[in-house]
Amino acid sequence: MGPLSCHVSAEGYVSVVTLEDVLSTIHLVSKLSLKTLARCELVSRSWKRAIREGSQFWRVLDLSSLAMELKPESKVHVLQQIIGRGNYAAHLIDLRKLAFSKLPLLSPALTLCTHLRVLLVSASLDTIRHLNLPPTFTTEVFLDVRSPGEDSKIGNLNFDPNGTAVVKGITCKCKIEDDEYNVMSQTEFQGRMSLFSKGLMKDLAACSSSLTSLSLSDYAFVEEKFSELLDALQLLSNLSSLTLSNVLFAGDYLVEGLMVSYNDDGFLSPSVLMSRLPAAILPLDRLTKLDLSQNGIGDENIHVLADFLGGSKSLTSLNLIDNPITVKGGRVLLDSFRLNLDQWESFNNIPLKQLRRNQVPHLKLSGTKIGEHGAIVLAGYLEFASNIETLDLSCTRMIGKAIGDIIVALSLSTTLISLDLSDMGICGLAKEVKFPSSIETLNLSGNSIGDENIQELADSLGVSKSLTCLDMSHNPITVEGGRVLLDLFRLNLDQWESFNNIPLKQLRRNQVPHLKLSGTKIGEHGAIVLAGYLEFASNIETLDLSCTRMIGKAIGDIIVALSLSTTLISLDLSDMGICGLAKEVKFPSSIETLNLSGNSIGDENIQELADSLGVSKSLTCLDMSHNPITVEGGRVLLDLFRLNLDQWESFNNIPLKQLRRNQVPHLNLSGILNEDHGTNALAECMKFASNIETLNLSCVDMRFDGLSEILVALRQSGTQIALDLDMNYDLGEPELSLQIGTFMSSNSTITHLNLVQSTMAFPFIPSMFRWLASNSTLVSIVVSFGEDRSYASYQSHGPDVEEASFAAIGNFLKSNTSVKTFNLCFDTSRNFHSGSSLIEGLAKNSSLTTLGINAMSCNGVPFFRDEAHFYTSLEKVLKVNTTLKSLELQGHGMKLSDVSALIRGLLKNTSLLSLDLSNQSIDAMTNETTSSQQLVSGLVGDLLTLNKSLTSLNLSGNLLSSEVKDALNEGMKSNTSIEALIL
Secondary structure: OOOOEEEEEOOOHHHHOOHHHHHOOHHHOOEEEEEOOOOOOOOOHHHHHHHHHHOOOOOEEEOHHHHHHOOHHHHHHHHHHHHHHHHHOOOEEEOOOOOOOOHHHHHHHHHOOOOOOEEEOOEOHHHHHOOOOOOOOOOOOOOOEOOOOOOOOOOOOOEOOOOEEEEOOEEEEOOOOOHHHOOOOOOOOOOOOOOOOOOHHHHHHHOOOOOOEEEOOOOOOEHHHHHHHHHHHOOOOOOOEEEOOOOOOOOEEEEOOEEEEOOOOOEOOHHHHHHHHHHHHOOOOOOOEEEOOOOOOOHHHHHHHHHHHHHOOOOOEEEOOOOOOOHHHHHHHHHHHHOOHHHOOEEOOEOHHHHHOOOOOEEEOOOOOOHHHHHHHHHHHHOOOOOOOEEEOOOOOOOOHHHHHHHHHHOOOOOOOEEEOOOOOOOOOOOOOOOOOOOOEEEOOOOOOOHHHHHHHHHHHHOOOOOOEEEOOOOOOOHHHHHHHHHHHHOOHHHOOEEOOEEHHHHHOOOOOEEEOOOOOOHHHHHHHHHHHHOOOOOOOEEEOOOOOOOOHHHHHHHHHHOOOOOOOEEEOOOOOOOOOOOOOOOOOOOOEEEOOOOOOOHHHHHHHHHHHHOOOOOOEEEOOOOOOOHHHHHHHHHHHHOOHHHOOEEOOEOHHHHHOOOOOEEEOOOOOOOOHHHHHHHHHHOOOOOOOEEEOOOOOOOHHHHHHHHHHHHHHOOOEEEEOOOOHHHHOHHHHHHHHHHHHHOOOEEEEEEEEEEEEHHHHHHHHHHHHOOOOOOEEEEEEEOOOOHHHHHHHOHHHHHHHHHHHHHHHHHOOOOOEEEEEEEOOOOEOOOHHHHHHHHHOOOOOEEEEEEOOOOOOOOEOOHHHHHHHHHHHHHHOOOOOEEEOOOOOOOHHHHHHHHHHHHHOOOOOEEEOOOOOOOHHHHOOHHHHHHHHHHHHHHHHHOOOOOEEEOOOOOOOHHHHHHHHHHHHHOOOOOEEEO
């Protein structure tokens, strides 16, 4: 699973679900962010377990608010637990708001954090110097420092994505020896000045004669520091480029997945910025480029800026992108530019000078976000661009009247052939708006044009005789709006080449045998237009309309238009939101393949659909997967298939014809048989499949009724088969657990059964294994048990269920002589009292070659509470067992004494070939006594030296001590049998 974040708050998660629920998934997250969790049960047993589980995954520990709100007596204790356990993976720890007097108490815990690269604290320099930080944390990896001295007070520091810490106009650089953090090097100083309280004037004065470009983007200035900057700027006589982008308070900052909020008191405001900046930079007679983007400048500040622009004789380029200036403010700016049209080269990335000189035949501003004000300025300059041919304004954030000004400016153009106005939030265009007479391609997709605006737009478009390609996809236009557009096209059918990527001209000329519109999202209105043109496409053979967002009446129009076709053989209507089709709808008589998967067709619509399909004699392949059809609806479809069993080749990708003819020895339906309704058809054909050997039904979300159909069919077929039911989570329901056990007790067909990740309910382990004990054909079984389905029930039964469960497993091992491979996966975070019954069963077993007892939710604690007895018993079994070839004990939380017992047994064993002890979380290997470490190290060496049978040893996922690693290295030098050693 990829990196996730877990945000836990007393106001949010914890008030809705229990702390136990939150902590049960905490091992899945790579960032631990505990916000205001002080009122929760932090010192509870659940909390301690969460720390154990999550510590090896957490790369970012955001404990700032937690440190502030915990009670003083428990604050350091809890933080010691978290940080001490964070030594596995933590790269960044945030402890701001923790009183720096308490920080030295965390020093022992911080020492364990061997991967630590960034520590955010609020402390004095003296406190920092006395911290016992790990060797990887060098003095060049700097901190958030809050010194009591006024000069060095920096405040709440945070690292931005460039590795610079910025607070209140002051920056600190952080040098980290890790490429992951993408930190600014100390040599990158020239354009991004370091703004220390006493260094600003000195830094700028030192390079006043040579500095030509200054960029201070993303600095959150306070007014005091901004005043210093303005004073310093007046010294830069050669400055030609100034960037003050995003220098106001901007809210939250995301830093390495860490969201940090600032208080905006005292920060620079747009009004202060615009009232003081122009006067300060006006004397800079060499300044040609000014960037003030993302500063919250609005219409209320625009006149001050306009006056400055009118007075500046050197400025040629201005950037005001991402400022909330409206059309009104844009007109004020345009008036300023018109005072000297030839002075300006660019505005918001619009090439003004080139437009003024009519040198731009192709203008692409897509994604530049020029805004409404930019659109007004662009419209003013487009009056000079008489030779423009293509204009792309997609995703430029201009709305309302701004679009009208653009079109009006272009209306007299005789050269413009392509105009892209997509993804701009357009709701509609005034009826009087006229497009250029020369335009051939118009893109209005991704806007907000609806039925209420469609008639006016159609009237405007109807005037044009040159427009051939129109795209209005991704607009909320319904079937009714589509009919208005179809009437527009019918005025001159031969004029139009395409609409919403539908090839109208080719359809009109019957030149499209194969039409694929999958994913184009032509919408309901596009479907209506398509239906109108399909009447001419008498030779069409395949039509793919999947994921095109057409629903309701639109589908009916499509099918009606195709109903008389004698050539269509394949129709794909998948993922379109179809709820059902009218009974009177008739599919083409020639159709062979129909895909209706991924829709909303349910039992209430299934009979009408079956009646429509039953008329066809050519339909052989039908896909209705991913529809909410139950077993009852499946029976309706099965009645349809039974009308002519030999007609059907496949249903939901199940090869019906091949199964019917007994031609499928291996059937893999993993992830395909997604609903119970498919099991009806599968079960019917399985009755004839006497030669089938393997059946893979993993990841098919099968439920009670569906599995019943399959199991009955398997019993009737009489063939021996390997059955894979992996990752069918609903099989953990009590009824299914009972049914599987009952079926297996009398079944003589299943040879291999895979139920891993189809977690069985704990209370049903005893009955299930009592049934399995009498099965004589089963060779391999893999099954998982856990809390997922019956956690509450398991708690209520407690030790009685536990004892009965392991006793049943032990009896199964004693009495069953057919099973060769037995793998138990326990999907639970709790441990068990005793596994002695299981070992007793193993001692009596003479057939088993592969045994796995694996904990899938390893939490670092002993899997069995009587661990000493379990492993000493296993030691005795290994000494005498001659059949076992492979042993897996993943996630047991073994101690050194457990490992020692296991190795002593292996020293006497001559048959075991493979041993897997991975993911034990054996931190005891670094914490137990020296004598214990020496003991296990010696035994490891003896194992590798003396055991001649073991060929594979897996110790991955463990924290091995240096003594054990040395013993492994030495032992491997003389070992001649081990082929794979995994650490």
